[in-house]
Amino acid sequence: MSYQTTLGWSLLTSGLVTLFLWVLPGSDLLWGALLLVLGGLTLYVRQ
DSSP states (O other): OHHHHHHHHHHHHHHHHHHHTOOSSSHHHHHHHHHHHHHHHHHHHHO
């Protein structure tokens, strides 16, 4: 089950980094939000 934890944290981190680096409007913000949601769901489902 550590794979899901690693995947969840990886997606959350990717989402946060994308949100902080959103220089281009629109798509980067959406990708960041999507990655955060996916990471959160992965961690939530794991529990």
